[in-house]
Amino acid sequence: MGGLAVEIRGISKRYDQHVAVRELSLEVPTGTVYGLLGPNGAGKTSTIRMILNVILPDTGAITILGRPNTDQSILDRVGYLPEERGLYKKMKVRDVLRFLAELKGIGAKDANKRIDEWLERLSLKTAERDWGNAKVDELSRGMQQKAQFIGTLLHDPDLVILDEPFSGLDPINAQALKDTVVDLKRRGKTVIFSTHLMDNAERLCDSVCIIARGEKVLDGTVAGVKAEHAGRYVAVACDNANEPAVQAVMRDGTLVRNVDDQNTFFELEMVPGADPQRLLTRLVEAHATVRRFELVQPSLHRIFLEKVGATGVEPGMTGHG
Amino acid sequence: MGKLWAVIRREYLERVRSKWFLIGTFLGPVFMLVITVLPVWLATRTKATAGLTNIQVLDATQSPIGARVVAKLGALPIEGGGGTTPKLMVVSAAELGNAEVVATKAVMAKEIKGYLVLSGVAPADVKVRYAGRNASTVNDMQLLRDAVRTSVLAMRLEGAGLDPARISELTSVRVPMEEEVLDDRGRGGGGSGKGSLIVGYLVSFLLYMMIALYGQNILRGVMEEKSTRVAEVVVASVRPDVLLAGKVIGAGAVGITQQLIWIMSGVLIFTQRAALTKAFGIADLPFSLPTIGAGFLAVTLLYYIFGFLFYASLFAAVGAMVSNQEDAQQASMPVTVILILSVIFMQPLLLAPNGNMARIMTLVPSASPVLMPLRMSMVDVPAWEIALSLVLLAGACAVSVYLSARVYRVGLLMYGKKPSVAELIRWIRYAG
Numbered sequence: 094m095g096g097l098a099v100e101i102r103g104i105s106k107r108y109d110q111h112v113a114v115r116e117l118s119l120e121v122p123t124g125t126v127y128g129l130l131g132p133n134g135a136g137k138t139s140t141i142r143m144i145l146n147v148i149l150p151d152t153g154a155i156t157i158l159g160r161p162n163t164d165q166s167i168l169d170r171v172g173y174l175p176e177e178r179g180l181y182k183k184m185k186v187r188d189v190l191r192f193l194a195e196l197k198g199i200g201a202k203d204a205n206k207r208i209d210e211w212l213e214r215l216s217l218k219t220a221e222r223d224w225g226n227a228k229v230d231e232l233s234r235g236m237q238q239k240a241q242f243i244g245t246l247l248h249d250p251d252l253v254i255l256d257e258p259f260s261g262l263d264p265i266n267a268q269a270l271k272d273t274v275v276d277l278k279r280r281g282k283t284v285i286f287s288t289h290l291m292d293n294a295e296r297l298c299d300s301v302c303i304i305a306r307g308e309k310v311l312d313g314t315v316a317g318v319k320a321e322h323a324g325r326y327v328a329v330a331c332d333n334a335n336e337p338a339v340q341a342v343m344r345d346g347t348l349v350r351n352v353d354d355q356n357t358f359f360e361l362e363m364v365p366g367a368d369p370q371r372l373l374t375r376l377v378e379a380h381a382t383v384r385r386f387e388l389v390q391p392s393l394h395r396i397f398l399e400k401v402g403a404t405g406v407e408p409g410m411t412g413h414g
Numbered sequence: 415m416g417k418l419w420a421v422i423r424r425e426y427l428e429r430v431r432s433k434w435f436l437i438g439t440f441l442g443p444v445f446m447l448v449i450t451v452l453p454v455w456l457a458t459r460t461k462a463t464a465g466l467t468n469i470q471v472l473d474a475t476q477s478p479i480g481a482r483v484v485a486k487l488g489a490l491p492i493e494g495g496g497g498t499t500p501k502l503m504v505v506s507a508a509e510l511g512n513a514e515v516v517a518t519k520a521v522m523a524k525e526i527k528g529y530l531v532l533s534g535v536a537p538a539d540v541k542v543r544y545a546g547r548n549a550s551t552v553n554d555m556q557l558l559r560d561a562v563r564t565s566v567l568a569m570r571l572e573g574a575g576l577d578p579a580r581i582s583e584l585t586s587v588r589v590p591m592e593e594e595v596l597d598d599r600g601r602g603g604g605g606s607g608k609g610s611l612i613v614g615y616l617v618s619f620l621l622y623m624m625i626a627l628y629g630q631n632i633l634r635g636v637m638e639e640k641s642t643r644v645a646e647v648v649v650a651s652v653r654p655d656v657l658l659a660g661k662v663i664g665a666g667a668v669g670i671t672q673q674l675i676w677i678m679s680g681v682l683i684f685t686q687r688a689a690l691t692k693a694f695g696i697a698d699l700p701f702s703l704p705t706i707g708a709g710f711l712a713v714t715l716l717y718y719i720f721g722f723l724f725y726a727s728l729f730a731a732v733g734a735m736v737s738n739q740e741d742a743q744q745a746s747m748p749v750t751v752i753l754i755l756s757v758i759f760m761q762p763l764l765l766a767p768n769g770n771m772a773r774i775m776t777l778v779p780s781a782s783p784v785l786m787p788l789r790m791s792m793v794d795v796p797a798w799e800i801a802l803s804l805v806l807l808a809g810a811c812a813v814s815v816y817l818s819a820r821v822y823r824v825g826l827l828m829y830g831k832k833p834s835v836a837e838l839i840r841w842i843r844y845a846g
Contacts, residue, residue, distance in 0.1 A: 109840065145650045147827065165653065173650040179642035184428060195420035196651035244647065 096159060098123045098252050098283035099144060104153030106139050106307075113139040114150070115307040121285055121300070123158075126278050128298035128315075129287040130393075132401060136307035137287040138176060141256050144285075145173055158251060169198045172250035176257040176287075178241045180229045186217070186240050187225040190247060197248035204247065211243040215269065235263055242270070246277075253277055255286035259293055271297060291394035301393065305401045319390045326395065327369050329359045330385035331376070338379040348372050351399070360395065417652045418660050425664025429631070430671065438627075439672050443679035462490040466554045467497040469546060470517050470529040474510045477536035482565035490557060501526070507533065514545075521546060530558065537569035614791025617714050618784045620676070621721055622757055624669040625783075628722070629729040629749070632665045636733030636822075637742055645826045654823035662726045669722070714787045716804055721783025724811045725753060731818035734825035741832040756781035760788060767792040777803045779810035817842055 099121040106114040114136040121127045129137050142148045144155055146162045160167040180189050187208055194204035212218035212225045217239055224232060224240075232240065238261070245253065255274075259267055274284050274297055288294055294301055295315060302312035311318060333339060334357055343352055343359060348367045353360040363369060373386055391399075429435055467487055473480025480502050488499035505513045510533060517529040528546010542562050548554055568581045576584075639645040648657055728749045736742045759781060763772040767789050776786045776795070782803045789795055824841040825833070833841065 109837075142827070147646070147649050168651065171650070173647060175643060175646040175650075177643040177646065179644045179647075181428070181639075181644055182642060183432075188424075192420060192424050193647065193651070196417055196648065198416060241647075 096123045097121060097156070098125075098158060099127075099285065100156045101140070101144070102154050104140075104143055104150035104155060106136075106143060106148065106150050112307050114143070117153075117304065117307070117309055119302050119309065119312055121283060123283050124278065124281050125283060125299040126274060126297050127283070127285045128294040128301040129285060129304065130289065130291065130294055130301055130397060131287070131304040132289055135304045137304065138256055139307075140304070141173075141254055141285075141287060144254065145171065166198075169248065170251045172245040172248065172253045174241065174245040174253075174255045174258055176260065178238065178261075180237065180241060180244070182230040183228060185226055185228055186212075186232065189229060190225075190240065190244055193244040194247045197250075199248050207247050207249075208243070211247060215239045215243065217243075234261075235266055238262060238266055239269075242273070246273070251282055253282060253284045255284065257288060258286050259288060259290055291392065291397050295393040303397060303400055310400045311396075315393065318396060319393070322396050322399075323390045324369075324388060325363045325365065326389050326391040327361045327363065327372065328385060328387045328389045329361060329376070329383065330357060331359070332357060332382045332384065334359070334381070336379070336381070339376065339381040342372070342375045342379050342381070345375070348375070353395070360389070360391075362391075362395070362399065418656050418663075421648075421652065421657055421660025422664040422667070425635070425661050426667050429665065429668040435668065435672065439675050442672070442676045443683070446676070446680050447683055462487075462492055462497070462554055462557050463548070463551065464492050464497040465527040465548045465551070466490070466557060467492065467500055468527045470501045470503055470520065470526050472510065472513050472517060472529055472531045473502060473504050474507050474531070474533045475536040475540060476504075476506075477569070479536045479540065479562075479565050479569060480504060480532055482568065483530070483532070483561050486561040486565060487558070490561075500530075518545070530562075532562075537566045537573065540566055611791055614788040617718075617787040617791075618760065620673050621718055621787070622753070622784050624666075624673060624718075625722060625725045625753060626750075628665045628669040629725045629753075630746075632661055632726050633729040633733040633742060633746060635661060635665070636730050636826075637736060637739075640734060640826055640829075641737055649823070649826060654826060655819045658727065658730055658819055658822050661730060662723060666719075666722050666726060710787075710790060713790070713800060713804070717783040717786055717807070720804070720807045720811045724779065724783070724807070724814050725749065727811075727815045727818035731821040731825070734822040735838070736832050737829055745832055752780040756784040759785060763789055764792070773799065777806060779807045782807055 097120050099119075101117060101119050104114055104117050105112065117136070117140060129140065131137050139148065143150045144157070144162060146155075146168060155162045157167050158170060162168065180186075181192075184192075187205075190208045190211075191201060191204045194207065195201065199207070208225065209218065212223070217224040217236060224236060229237060229240065245255070258270055262270060271293075274286075277284050278299075286297075298315050300312070300314045301318060303310040313321070329343075331339065334343070343349060343354075343361065346364070348364060348371065349361050350364045351362040361372070363372070369388060373383075376383055376386075467490070469487075471480050471484050484500050484502045490497075503513060510531070514529070514531065517526070520526045521528055526546075527548050528544060531543040531545075532540060533543075534541040540562075544555070544558060568578075571581050571584070572578055636645075639648070645657075652660075729746065732742065732746045732749060736745050756775075759771070759775045762769070763775065763785055766772055772785070772789055775781045776789050776799065786795070786800065786803055790800070820842045821838065828841075
């Protein structure tokens with residue numbers, strides 16, 4: 094292993110009225126699962142399209158597996174699942190998949206073998222029915238997603254890029270996707286996926302990069318990012334939390350910066366420099382019946398909200414890049 | 415190269431396998447067969463109806479002309495057999511009025527179909543009139559006219575001292591005229607004149623068809639790729655210009671396949687024409703297969719290729735610009751209009767193939783592919799004009815392919831409303 098699967102250096106992309114990506118740099122180590130996180134319109138899709146050389150950055154450079162991404166042959170080692178999915182509706186599934194494989198430089202014979210393996214693995218080819226011979230529009234939505242997924246992985250890419258892979262997936266397909274991502278990582282492949290669902294990212298990713306308004310907010314390993322924000326989050330469970338005295342402590346601006354109020358459970362973000370011990374003392378003084386008081390690592394979700402906040406989302410900028 | 419081939423093959427196979435391709439390809443020759451055989455068949459169907467013989471001939475000329483007309487009508491082949499010999503009634507000029515009244519009543523009583531009145535002085539100044547229920551039957555009236563005309567002619571020839579026995583032989587001659595084009599190289603260059611004009615027509619028509627059908631087809635294909643979002647997967651694997659080239663070449667190859675099938679079956683029908691018309695029980699008309707010069711063929715092929723590329727890339731760009739059918743129709747209007755303009759200029763070109771209009775229009779790149787082969791089939795076009803026209807076309811083709819590729823690569827990933835002209839210009843100027 095070792096080395097970088099993707100290295101992005103200072104890319105910017107400007108459209109007519111807005112900047113989609115601004116001076117973005119990031120590094121994705123080989124063999125990791127990397128999450129590109131951000132609200133809608135943050136520039137995730139633009140970034141991914143630039144990695145794939147589908148659109149060109151105005152400035153900056155991108156290398157994939159050590160080679161510039163303008164080298165067409167390196168893109169043959171990349172598998173891509175776009176956010177908006179679609180296949181040729183009138184074509185047979187098998188023909189579409191063979192076509193996609195051929196575009197990655199796989200010969201027809203080799204492709205046929207791989208297609209059969211994949212169709213069986215995702216149970217699109219069973220004893221009763223071989224959906225590979227059906228036309229795409231005869232497939233259910235879930236089956237079409239599977240077929241699309243096969244198309245992404247058919248050429249056994251070293252780098253797999255998934256744009257919002259979980260959107261629109263039913264729970265079974267979502268689980269199959271997670272399994273496949275884990276399997277890819279075990280086989281030494283690199284997976285980059287974009288999402289705004291922090292739960293998935295937190296469970297699957299080794300490293301993440303959060304971007305908002307086209308700029309990087311933070312990046313690093315998931316463990317590192319969480320450790321960096323540790324010590325400032327406190328989980329409190331308290332039965333009489335609705336007592337005004339207890340509420341007053343929870344909302345004390347000198348101690349607490351932010352409360353995630355879940356009725357009897359609270360996740361509190363301390364003001365930087367404030368002592369959690371002091372908070373506990375104040376709660377006891379207010380006669381709160383504390384059942385739990387724990388310094389916790391924040392969830393990625395929390396960190397995301399803290400870093401991006403409501404201001405990170407620019408309205409009306411999605412789908413364009 | 416392998417990827418380009420994959421794109422071409424997909425475009426080609428998917429189209430060739432489609433239902434409408436099969437229908438279009440095989441209905442084409444059937445249509446051709448019909449238009450080849452039908453006119454000949456119709457031409458030989460000029461038999462009289464039985465009604466034509468069931469008439470009265472009122473002859474007030476005091477000459478044998480009435481008898482001759484009756485004899486001629488009696489000898490006509492009658493459709494479905496049957497028929498009689500028309501009744502002849504020789505009357506004096508004074509009695510004619512009464513005879514007509516009687517005949518009119520006979521028509522009203524359905525005893526006869528109608529009556530033919532011959533008056534005046536035969537054969538110098540015969541006046542002919544017909545009244546009857548079948549006066550609007552075009553074919554019967556034509557035959558009646560012919561019968562009277564040849565009878566008058568025969569009388570005149572007799573009057574000039576010709577042997578009556580030879581007259582019918584002499585007057586029943588048909589003269590098939592062969593028309594031959596002469597050019598700078600003298601005889602034998604063009605085959606029959608009608609033939610080479612037909613080739614010119616055919617080339618123009620086929621090219622127009624190909625652009626109109628397959629250009630639209632490419633537009634739809636690109637739009638579908640875009641709206642189903644397949645485009646995004648594909649352009650992550652191949653460069654957009656390779657994809658564009660593959661689509662245009664693939665669709666073009668389908669068009670050429672279809673037209674080759676048409677042309678070959680056309681030639682087959684043409685050469686087997688005698689046997690075919692015989693099989694349908696009709697006589698052949700003299701008409702020879704035109705010989706086509708190698709030069710004409712080569713130049714035509716160039717117009718074909720460049721002309722198709724020019725329009726197909728524009729249609730592809732339009733397909734990439736829009737996201738729905740209504741927008742597609744609007745946005746493709748300018749392209750369609752310049753294509754149709756070239757067809758509109760066919761008529762003036764046919765009337766004056768060396769006129770200024772024709773000379774200018776065969777230089778205009780958007781029109782020259784359709785018009786130049788037609789003009790070349792009519793007159794000798796100076797070599798420099800052909801060369802200049804081809805150079806202009808190739809230049810325009812390069813510009814259109816370049817601009818289309820730029821619009822295509824940006825448009826393919828832009829969803830939503832159709833771009834304005836200003837936006838389009840910005841697309842073309844995007845880095846890439």
